[in-house]
Amino acid sequence: MQESLVVRRETHISAPPAAVFALLTDPEKILRWMGTEAQLDPQPGGLYLVNVTGARFARGSFREVVPVHRLAYSFGWDGSEVVPPGSSLVEIDLIEKPDGTLARLTHTGLPTTEQCAGHAQGWAHYFDRLAEVAAGQDPGPDPWHGRTD
Numbered sequence: 578m579q580e581s582l583v584v585r586r587e588t589h590i591s592a593p594p595a596a597v598f599a600l601l602t603d604p605e606k607i608l609r610w611m612g613t614e615a616q617l618d619p620q621p622g623g624l625y626l627v628n629v630t631g632a633r634f635a636r637g638s639f640r641e642v643v644p645v646h647r648l649a650y651s652f653g654w655d656g657s658e659v660v661p662p663g664s665s666l667v668e669i670d671l672i673e674k675p676d677g678t679l680a681r682l683t684h685t686g687l688p689t690t691e692q693c694a695g696h697a698q699g700w701a702h703y704f705d706r707l708a709e710v711a712a713g714q715d716p717g718p719d720p721w722h723g724r725t726d
Contacts, residue, residue, distance in 0.1 A: 581690060581693070582685070582687055582688075582689070582690065582693055583683060583684070583685050583693070584682070584683070584684035584685075584687065584693050584696050584697045584700060585681075585682065585683055585684075586680075586681075586682040586697070586700045586701060586704055587679060587680070587681050587682075588679075588680045588682075588704040588705070588707070588708055589674070589676075589677060589678075589679055589680075589708070590677050590678045590679075590680055590707065590708045590711045590712070591676065591677040591708070591711065591712040592677055592678060592711035592712060592713075593673065593677065593678060594645045594646065594671040594672075594673050594678045595645045596678075596711055597671050597678045597680060597707070597711050598644060598645045598646075598648075598671060600707060600710060600711055601648060601669060601707075602617055602619040602642075602648065603617070604616060604617045607627065609710045610703065610706040610707045610709070610710040610716060611627065611629060611703045611706060611707070611719070612627040612628055612629050612630075612631075613628045613630070613631040613722070614627075614628045615627045615628070618639065619639055619642045619648070620639060620642055621639055621640060621641065621642060622638055622639065623638060623639045623642075624636075624638060624639075625637045625638060625639055625650045625651070625652070629699075629703075629721075630719070630721050630722055630723060630724040630725070631722050631723055632723055632724065632725045633654060633655070633724070633725055634654065634655040635652060635653070635654060635655075636652075636653060636654070636655050636662035636663065637650050637651035637652040637653060637662060637663045637667075638650060638651050638663060640666070641668075645671060646670065646671055647668070647669065647670050647671065648667075648668070648669045649666065649667065649668045649669075650666075650667055651663040651664070651665070651666055651667075652664075652665045652666065652667045652684070653665060659688060659689075659692060660687060660688065660692055664686060664688075665684060665685060665686035665687050666684070666685050666686050667682065667683075667684050668682070668683045668684075668685075669681070669682050678711075680704065680707070680708075682700055682704065684696055684697075684700065695726075702721060706719070
């Protein structure tokens with residue numbers, strides 16, 4: 578695996594790991610910060626399906642679920658030949674800190690530096706929104722609603 582084709586993101590979240598975990602795995606709660614509809618079955622082999630922008634579905638399956646500490650799921654986009662459903666891997670570790678949670682994301686299996694850059698931008702956008710919701714704030718309407726890229 579080329580290190581240049583890995584997306585990494587660390588975000589401090591002012592909430593305990595259990596609250597962050599719920600926002601990542603509950604199909605109703607995830608919609609507070611990302612997406613317009615979701616079907617999530619957070620158990621190994623379970624479906625991960627989120628209509629991220631109202632125009633693009635991310636699809637994969639959960640590989641590893643360690644409640645309140647870790648998630649791993651395959652990831653890709655419906656209709657994409659470049660990053661098809663399940664073709665990459667998202668791993669999220671939630672590390673308890675005295676003032677909240679450190680959310681550490683690693684996204685591997687993306688085919689190009691351009692795809693890595695685009696996904697890094699997307700994760701930054703949505704993890705910022707996740708941090709706001711977890712801290713009890715309203716991030717407002719998603720400005721990326723309707724995007725197809």
